[in-house]
Amino acid sequence: MSSEEQKLVDTAGDYMYAVKGGTPVDDPQWRSCRLVMTDKRLVLANSSGKQALPHSNIEVVGEEELPASVDPAGATPMRIGDNVVLFDAADVSDFELEYCRATLHATVILTKHPAVVGGVIQDEATWRKTRFQLDDDVITLAFPGGEETTFAVDDVGTVETSEQAVMGETRTILEVEHTDEDDRSVETYFSGMDHHTTALQSLFERVIEEREGDYELDEIESQVLMALYSGVSPFEMSDFVGIPVDEVEEIYRKLLDVGAVDEVRTRTEVSLNAQGRNMASEAMNEQ
Known part of the structure; x- marks a missing residue:
């Protein structure tokens, strides 16, 4: 060695x-x-x-x-x-996870960050060589010029794959949704050599799979999640979806129980977390 x-x-x-x-x-x-x-x-x-x-x-x-x-x-x-x-x-304890860590350890991959902010494509975003580091449960992306961004791997909400032109070559890319330092929902695009993208996909999809439960949303719960995902304030939810406040609070309690939202205040205010963003995205795709 x-x-x-x-x-x-x-x-x-x-x-x-x-x-x-x-x-x-x-x-x-x-x-x-x-x-x-x-x-x-x-x-x-x-x-x-x-x-x-x-x-x-x-x-x-x-x-x-x-x-x-x-x-x-x-x-x-x-x-x-x-x-x-x-x-x-x-x-x-988790051989696959440790292997993915080893494959990606301090390696240089290609990223476009942030490629999407709040659902809006960032036209000025470009592909850059980035040093990827996974320490414990925190991912650090180090860009040229000393710029860095970090996010918890558990905060990944959705992962999708596509084929796109990257630096003049068609490659497989991963479109990974997570939150940034300002608590915004963003997407970072990842690409690189095939063994990098398969390791990244395995890493992120395992996080999502381990977090998912068997709970199925009903129609009104789906509407509430999609509204939160779209930026509707929890305090405006009753008027937005057309149901009483106490029914909204009951839905929030169910979503708290299944891990789709985090409680911000004792009454009526919640914030969508990674699991909730994943569930909302799936609900939107079913519409």
Whole structure:
């Protein structure tokens, strides 16, 4: 390992080939190994030798990539060339998250920030090289000239993908909604090499999935959420949606219970949080 390479995880683990050379393995078996994650590669070592796998050759994938006969049992599937390999480590509580951290650690990606503010596209926003850092649960984006912006990864509301021209080349981009330092709803666009965008997508979508519950909004609750998302004051909600104040407050209590809003004051005032913005966005898409 070179002096410029940083070791981030070094632990005992297990791996299993579910697909090898593009063909499902008939009798997949777990094998023990030592797993080392650096900011450049994933190293797998056992009695047979050592494999150093650059992050650019690895893609975190979903369980749908596994043969139906393979139960991941909480392990993380990764595509490596024509192979799909499951990885697990007892001392790492969330292997996929730690791998995404390693892939993205202090790496330079492309961002457009803010690309959207309050639902309004910022025409003057341009793509810039940006150093990405995830420390604990806070993302820091460092731009040329010393400018920085930070936001909590748990504050991500929605993530969408699209294909766009980025610096003269068509790339996959992630459109990530979150709040900024001024508590505005903004969107930051991310792009880069394929393994960067897949790691970012996995990171952000896991945050959203872990936060989502099974609660289904009724029609009036959807209207209230969409109104909050559009900037309607909680105090104006009764007149805006045409229902009594006490019914609005009851809806706020339900939204507090499901984690869609945060309480600002003891009575009638709430603010939409990341989960609420995600629910409101889905409600709007269903209209």
